[in-house]
Structure formats: C-alpha cells, structure tokens
Amino acid sequence: MSRLAAAALCATLSACGFQLRGEAPADLRSIHVTTAANSAVAVAIRRQLSGGPMRLAAEPGQARARIHILAENTEKSIQTLTSAGRVFDYVLRLRVDFEAADAAGHPLVERSGIEVRRIITYSETAPLAKEVEERQLFDDMRDEAAARILRRVAVAKEGALPR
Numbered sequence: 778m779s780r781l782a783a784a785a786l787c788a789t790l791s792a793c794g795f796q797l798r799g800e801a802p803a804d805l806r807s808i809h810v811t812t813a814a815n816s817a818v819a820v821a822i823r824r825q826l827s828g829g830p831m832r833l834a835a836e837p838g839q840a841r842a843r844i845h846i847l848a849e850n851t852e853k854s855i856q857t858l859t860s861a862g863r864v865f866d867y868v869l870r871l872r873v874d875f876e877a878a879d880a881a882g883h884p885l886v887e888r889s890g891i892e893v894r895r896i897i898t899y900s901e902t903a904p905l906a907k908e909v910e911e912r913q914l915f916d917d918m919r920d921e922a923a924a925r926i927l928r929r930v931a932v933a934k935e936g937a938l939p940r
Contacts, residue, residue, distance in 0.1 A: 807832050808930070809840035816846045817916075818873050821923035831927070842885060842930055847874040851915060856896060866898045869911065871918040877930045885933040891925050893918040 808831055812819045822844065826833040834840035850872045857865040871893045877886040895914045900907055 807834040807840045809834040809837045809843045812846040816849045819846045821919045844877045864899045869895045873922045
C-alpha cells in the first residue's frame with residue numbers, strides 16, 4: 778500500500794510542472810550594478826550575486842550585463858482604521874525603477890519598475906517593536922526586489938541569446 782501512495786505522490790509532483798530554477802544562462806555570468814542615487818536594492822543585488830553562480834563585475838567592460846537602478850522609493854500609508862479612528866494597519870510599498878543592457882549596450886530590459894507590498898498591523902502598546910518589524914519587512918522587500926530584478930535580467934538575456 779505504501780508503494781502505491783509513493784507512486785501516486787511522484788506522479789502528482791511530476792505533473793504539476795515544478796522544476797528548479799537552475800543556474801544562470803551561460804552568457805550571463807557577470808553583472809555590473811550602478812545606481813543613480815544611494816540604493817539599498819543595489820546593495821541587495823550585489824550581496825545576492827556574491828553567493829551564486831553569477832559574479833559581480835567591478836568594471837562595466839568586464840560584465841556580460843549591466844543593471845542600472847534609476848530610483849528606489851519607499852512608502853508607508855494607512856490601510857485600515859478602527860471604528861475609533863485609530864490606525865489598525867499600514868501598507869508598506871517599495872518601488873524600484875531599473876533598466877538593464879548587455880555588454881554591447883543593447884537594452885535587455887527597458888526602463889521598468891518593480892513594486893513590492895507588505896501589510897503590517899499597528900500596536901499602540903508596542904511602537905518600538907513595530908518599528909523594528911517595519912525595518913525588517915523593508916529589508917525583506919529589498920531582497921525580494923533584488924531577486925526579481927536578477928530573474929528578469931536572466932530571462933531577458935536568455936531570450937536574447939541566439940538559438
């Protein structure tokens with residue numbers, strides 16, 4: 778009976794289309810990152826590149842692709858108020874505008890934006906804890922934006938490779 782269950786589980790997993798991301802395209806092994814202003818997302822991209830198959834190029838001429846962070850904006854706005862008119866939760870937004878080009882300067886990703894959102898509840902009894910939680914959420918949002926930018930550039934570069 779357990780063999781039948783194991784076979785059914787394997788068949789289900791193979792049918793769902795799941796596959797590992799794998800490595801970066803062979804032509805996208807080095808990336809150079811620049812920013813128009815200070816950018817925590819650029820720092821997150823550099824940190825993510827240091828641990829993977831892609832490497833961070835020190836000079837634009839050494840890179841197979843170049844990412845330029847044009848703008849990074851954070852925003853905190855009220856999402857919900859209680860019946861007493863007090864804040865119940867906030868929505869946190871991170872918007873990053875970027876563009877990417879290959880080594881020859883041809884655009885891989887035209888000027889584009891990524892927006893990441895999170896909802897955080899508010900507590901008047903623990904404002905310092907909520908402030909720390911907010912900073913952690915923004916850090917997680919920056920890491921997510923960095924990963925999404927790298928995936929987008931990798932997909933664009935893979936699509937630009939001659940077949």
